[in-house]
Amino acid sequence: MTDQTTLAKPVSVDFAAPYKLSIAGKLIEANRTFDVLNPATNEVFAQAPEGSPEQLEEAIAAAKAAFPAWAALSWDERGAMIEAYADALEAHKDELITLLTLEQGKPRHSMAKGEVEAAIFWVREVAKRRLEREILEDTPDHVVEVDHTPLGVVGAITPWNFPVLLGLWKVAPCLVTGNTMVMKPSPYTPLCTLRFGEIAQQVFPAGVLNIVSGGNELGQQMTEHPDIAKISFTGSTATGKKVMASGSTNLKRITLELGGNDAAIVLADADWETIVPTLFWAAFGNSGQWCIASKRIYVHRSIHAQFVEAFVAFAKDKTVGNGMNESTDLGPIQNRMQYDKLRDLFADVKANGYKVPLGGTIDESLAGNFVPITVVDNPPENSRIVQEEPFGPILPIVAFDDVEEVIAKANASPFGLAGSVWGRDRDAAIAVARRLETGTVWVNEIHIHGIDIPFGGHKQSGMGVENGAEGLAEFTNTKTYMFHK
Secondary structure: OOOHHHHHOOOOOOOOOOOOEEEOOEEEOOOEEEEEEEOOOOEEEEEEEEOOHHHHHHHHHHHHHHHHHHHHOOHHHHHHHHHHHHHHHHHOHHHHHHHHHHHHOOOHHHHHHHHHHHHHHHHHHHOOOOOOOEEEEEOOOEEEEEEEEEOOEEEEEOOOOOHHHHHHHHHHHHHHOOOEEEEEOOOOOOHHHHHHHHHHHOOOOOOOEEEOOOOHHHHHHHHHOOOOOEEEEEOOHHHHHHHHHHHHHHOOEEEEEOOOOEEEEEOOOOOHHHHHHHHHHHHHHHHHOOOOOEEEEEEEHHHHHHHHHHHHHHHOOOOEOOOOOOOOOEOOOOOHHHHHHHHHHHHHHHHOOOEEEEOOOOOOOOOOOOOOOEEEEOOOOOOHHHHOOOOOOEEEEEEEOOHHHHHHHHHOOOEEOEEEEEOOOHHHHHHHHOOOOOOEEEEOOOOOOOOOOOEOOEEOOEEOOEOHHHHHHOOEEEEEEEEEO
């Protein structure tokens, strides 16, 4: 068991050394490795271990063996170790930021720095959260208590767009509630996860947090495994459906944070000139590679033309380039698969002759996965660019005439992750927001998150929530005690 003396020691990690799996408190080599590419150059810059099915079995067995002792600790004991983990991550913040840019592509000085710092903050703060036992009844004859008990081994499957933040979002609440974890990062971005797994082995008892990188077949093995009590998955809706189907074989608890096609609605009375920069970054931050990006902006027709002109003027000065350069505003698309999907979508926009006041042509001669900032002006509602989630730096700005129309269009989607409404008349904007079929709605702000604010999707954007007391409870079973006096 890790004691306070151990926690006080600095955690040493050599970021230049080979990458290894974390299983049962040890760093383990794999028989095979796979290439990790820098998306700004498409050159191989590292090798990651390709965990075998047998090694995944070892990791699950280690997590299962570690669970009873970890669950038996008090909340405060677990919390103290998780806070020590945040300290250890903080000591390696700069290395994590650089590594994140190299494997994911986002600018080091802005989004990579922000992601790592936010993730460490999240770990530190979640360590302080508790789910209190609730007394529902206490009479001379009878007592009813409701408690939250850990599930056991949690399997976490994380995506390539925010590998550090979305990975640690799962680790901290899972462990503080008394569970153990086996995590599989995306094979596109495994390196930061392997490193924060390595750091964890020097803080937590053996088997509490295990990291196994490898191909998609490991994910299926996790979702079907009888010794994994819960899957926490962030990724595409298509893959989320497969996770849900395979997890049903033994009625796993499942949290799914999936895709979105978030609408931003700019009402006729909006202070549109001042919100252009905010909505630009809401749409194009991380090169549009985030589930809660504003993927379609509806602007009242009375201000639509002016809004598009101002938006394009703001956007055209932004630089797409290598994330290691200080001058870069937006990095490359993380992987070639997503790049090719965007190539197809750009071709559809061109084939249909939609108006494109900015961008629209991908320079395929460039070595990296660079896609230009692209604005599509008022495409039809049934167009692919409006109906699909592009997950890249291309945005339709669509005119609307009345509130009923725009609410119907915003809701006519299989997705329901988030959305935003913008207008000077706050009450009118809130009235629109209350009618949007999404898990989160912002009014005159966007992308505000918090430790205590639950986040989750409606419809095909997911199941369950992360963050807040509700997010903690997702990692527990509700247990009711009744005592006769």
